[in-house]
Amino acid sequence: MTAPAPITSLQNPQIKRLVRLRERRERERSGTILIEGARELARALHAGLAPEAVFSCPALHSPEAAALAPTLGLVTELSRAAFEKVSARENPDGLLALAPTPHPALPEPGPQAVTVVLHGLEKPGNVGAILRSADAAGAHGILVLGRGADPYGPNVIRASQGSVFALPVAVMTEADALAWLSARGFTTFACTPDAPRTYWDAPLTGRVALLLGTEHQGLPVEWRGADHALSIPMQGRGADSLNVATAAALMLYECVRQRRVQGKAI
Amino acid sequence: MTAPAPITSLQNPQIKRLVRLRERRERERSGTILIEGARELARALHAGLAPEAVFSCPALHSPEAAALAPTLGLVTELSRAAFEKVSARENPDGLLALAPTPHPALPEPGPQAVTVVLHGLEKPGNVGAILRSADAAGAHGILVLGRGADPYGPNVIRASQGSVFALPVAVMTEADALAWLSARGFTTFACTPDAPRTYWDAPLTGRVALLLGTEHQGLPVEWRGADHALSIPMQGRGADSLNVATAAALMLYECVRQRRVQGKAI
Structure with missing residues (x-):
């Protein structure tokens, strides 16, 4: 028995479906996401996601992709042109999977849980950078509110x-x-440039929710209390404000630092 | 007297020159940089840079660009097609200037100066983000070593x-x-993921140089002392390491925090 021939036609229905799934509307309609890249796919598998299909182009494989592909079971091979058509990247590594959209349950938080609340953040690069920092800082989870970037979008x-x-x-x-958050006794802190209290001066231990958004006027009034607004001091001669992902990392790591000073595990 | 007609020909020598200047080699050969965008141009002017030419496309102007353009003296108008040809942006705001490459002198550092040393960082987005954070944290200056991203490149x-x-x-x-750095008594700290000492545990007051790079083996041995290696603790389940720009922001703001705790101005 020989392996099936690779898909080469750009008109193939599977190719067309993959291209359509780059649109958020289509991902939402079908409850399906695209996971491109060996590193990203490895992490999705590690988290227990079960891909419904995997597409591979050996000619484009990075070493990481070449190592992962044989472990993935049923894989559909694409020609280089077909893969480049469906890839959202400039330098694809030749691995792309379809998987059901995750709907993770939030585990019950520990006494020192830090949760990040993203409100309407639009730039995928910022959302992705915040997720990376939140993971590194050991955050408990992320709540995504409002119509910002699709957290499960390719970017x-x-x-x-x-x-x-x-x-x-x-x-x-x-x-x-x-x-x-209220039912679990979280204290919510919003990062705003003009708050009189700095993020160093707030007690950031206990259950803490860090609120990051591009606009605050749409938030429930309970989240706008002046007690809970924090600023990051800026001495800049040029910058108007720190990037929101940088602000998030600073606040997340201040939570970690304060727990450490008090001998508490995050 | 009427204003000269806008440049519309994509073959115009000025247009061709602007396109060539997107190449680093051409910027280095001519000692000229491109400054695109009203915000960026305003900051360059504020820093005393004197543009040798300014190109404007009113049809593309953002409100900020429309406000800045009339203050700029001699401006060459470009048609929309010509401007889009020379712009490096997806959504240009219709302002682009040529200026001599800055060669800023480093002022003598104060007793609490924080200097950032970038060694061979290649991604313009990371270098730019670090500059923004360094400015916000009140850093004294940036030393750029090795053949990384052009710090005066458009990106x-x-x-x-x-x-x-x-x-x-x-x-x-x-x-x-x-x-x-040695002549001025700076202590240099390198951020490395496996250093036993965290960035919270190092004395980051006094004259401090924060070293950030993608590879350390090319550095002078004096910069590799274990005393001066710092890590940022990571609890992540997924991330291998923090983004270098995030690490830079965390270290810069730890310098600020420690100065504040000790009642010292940065």
């Missing part, structure tokens, strides 16, 4: 380097998020 | 949002940088 997956699969990323309504 | 200027003009960014040889 967020790439920018997060797969961290989106390593910690629970839950898409919620504002009301549900607020109820979830 | 670094954009990613830094013009911060590259707000603080001194000096391109140096390793030997000159080491001599400069």
